[in-house]
Amino acid sequence: MTSMNDIRDQALDEALARPQRRPLAQPVVQTVAKFAPRFATVLAALLLSACAAPAFHQPSVSTPAAFKEAQATPAASPEAVRSAADGSTWKVAQPAESQPRGEWWKAFNDTRLDGLIAQATASNQNLTVAAARVKQARAIAGIAEADRIPQIGVGVGAQRGQLSPLEAGVAPGTRMSPVTSYKASLSASYELDLFGRVSSNVAAARGDAGAVEATYRSVLLSLQADVAQTYFRLRALDAEIATVNQTVRLREESVRVTGRRFELGDIGEFDLSRAKTELSTARAEAIGLQRRRATAEHALAVLLGQPASNFGAASDPLEANASLPLIPAGLPSSLLERRPDIAGAQRTMEAANARIGVARSAMFPALSIGANGGGVAGAFGDVFKWSSRSWLLGATLAMPLIDGGRNRSNVVRSEAALEEAVGSYRQSVLVAFAEVEDNLAGLRVLAGQGAELEAAVVSARRSADLAQKLYEAGRSSYLELLDAQRNLASAQRSAVQLRGDRAVTTVALIRALGGGWDAAPASSSANTVALASK
Template identity: 35%
Template sequence: MVALAASALGACSMMPAYERPVAPVPASLPQTQQSAGPVSAQAGDSAAWADYFADERLRGVIALALDNNRDLRIAALNIERARAQYGIQRADLLPSIAVSGGQSAQRVPGDLNMSGESAISRQYSANLGFASYELDFFGRVRSLEEQALQVYLGTEEARRSAQVSLVAEVANAWLRLAADRERLALARSTLETRQQSVTLVRRSLELGAVSALDLNQAETLLQTARADAARYAALVAQDENALALLVGAAVPAGLQPPALDDSVAAVPVLPADLSSEVLVRRPDVAQAERALMAANASIGAARAAFFPRITLTASAGTASSTLDGLFDAGSGAWSFVPQIRIPIFEAGRLQASLDVAEIQRDINVAQYEKAIQSAFREVADALAERATLAEQLAARQALVQATQRSFELSEARYKGGVDSYLNLLDAQRSLYGAQLELIGTRLSDAVNRVALYKALGGGWR
């Protein structure tokens, strides 16, 4: 009955009505031209990454990371802790009922007793009741419960944010490994080709067909390729270590990329009039809003502190001077102790607490607006880069083709005795540099797709 009355009276709440702040960004995302296929991923869906990334090996690595990554485990445990804390706060809405039993014994000396003889008195009791249960007339307890709920939901958003970030980090590490392995393969192939060239030039020098300068120049290019091969071998090993750390376990060889695959991810086609409201579904933005809602609830608790607090303590049971008479007829006992606390003079403490709660709410509003602005910029930057990557790729591919033809012509002219060996070496150097730059541009293209996935919070549909 007490709990029912408290529920009815607790409808009076001092918590201000929550209103989502207006996003301080343009109403629509930037318009860009994209040439990728659509993605059916749902925003916030834990399986959205599986629909976004096309490479089966990459999906397998991401799945391993989601199972083994320690940071994600910590985020999940934080959720469990917040859920337990919310359960503690929610329990204050109902009285805590407990059974208690006890005995008290007292010896009174003779000079304090009317009979002049010492006496020992005992009392036994068994009770059922509750202590210090607050009747939530002004919604203080409910405001604190709402605050704990929003903190709990915010930790869930933090876990989602950690998952999106982990997926993006794993994808980027996997892509860097693929690109560095392709660079290593190119450096080793170039090293082998230049080793053959040095052998041929040395034989030509022995026959007197070329000068020692030609041999020195060929050896210069050979040592450059040798250094590059060693450097990329170290980078590949470091990439493997970084990927294993993110995954939280050794990555099977079958899931590691031999080279960079152009179809590693599918990019969603964003409509030209896509509203910026999709950004509020990003986990980090949703977490900032949950923090704002928790701060809003704390204002209700601070306001309710200005009003009287009524607490109840009640119990019912039996009491007797002897243990065997504890449950005899007429041994029933009960107590009912209502208390009211009315704040009169707090030296400004209550007003200061309310000011702190309101200022904290304003801080959370600013943090929420900053989260929206940061999300908008990340999406805009990814889309701006996306708009030029296709042209960059086409230009790099055309450059490789042009330098390849130039190398073939220089080689033919050198063998025909028309051109010097120096021009052939320059053509080799230009072709090698163009091939490395093409790999770098392809990596930038794939990394941009991952950045777009992360900026959109794992999807937008």
């Protein structure tokens, strides 16, 4: 019986027995041997320079020496600050997006806020999604890294088949018997990174993973800031509701007193009707604020990863003496280090630059080396015998010849993707500077408004007291009293709203600064908290 191994050996012997091609003439061989090393060196240099990924150059961005709205710039370490030709100072940017931002919310000295942010960090679903994407990106980077090392595999199998007489090379009509064979093999393959395809692909995957990790940190910072801002809005609404409820109580007292005076005949029905109108208006405003508070409470529940139906926040009005930290803006160049969105744009640029190398390498040869060794036998027990050994070594050099411009177009696409990433990076920087300036200006303006509103509340309260006494003495009309009371209620509500705006804007500034900042200068104010970046 003829086995499949015998047929294979016979075909191999016939191939070896065929006459070989006539060798090249000796002069031609000598000429090729003489110039081949030179041509090979020049060709290799040209190919390597043509397909390697271009060196990444950090795009230039216009960085101001200091924030325009900053009241004071904290001093940086001498070794980190340089002087420009015009005398201004700037800080050398160092990648710092992976550094911890610190628990900046603890600067508000609010244990309830601390607990809410901890709960949101543990249960928010958007953060869970971002964390899962980080795992995916790291896994993809691991897949790319795997191409750096040889791939080794093992296989064990069995097969049974029957060749036709033609395939076996025997006379037609010969009866062929089925043959069973068993095989065990150990294989290895490896691609030599001649033109940087593997290294560029790894660099691109690492850049993508870095961008996704920066996005995660951006989502985390946004979540923490959203929780803090929603919390302060809720407390500001509680304070506003308390102010309106106080107005309602005053209106109720006014209706009671006015009604009594109407019964005694001291005043007419007009004053009583006006008092009742003011009471109903104040009650309507209080009910409207309850709707806004419910909406804010539900938004906070979503941030905490809880059903809105199961969450409730106790009333906690934001007091006038609530401690708010003073946030130093620092140097604008350090903003490029702290902002996670800028860090993500930076990593995206690096990945796009590496993909140019991947696209270029596709235009040049790829060399792969493979090896396979094992045993093949008709009985499984004979597979691992030395006489059943089988091995194979090979190398494959492959490159495209005609692709219709596909690879060249892919290079152009990759270069355009880098241009897009550079534009996105510069836009992120511009937006970051604008956000810091916006919030610095907001805090400056709100501080001025706060001082004026405090004076307005004092004056309005004095006017309301005088109007009340004049009305009771019969020296002024009820309309004058209502006007004074309305002014006082309006000034008090504006002061409460501004108090909440200052807290929300402070958090917004922290978010715009990337969640970290330099050490703040010492301040004598009781409401100032000096913070240090971590």
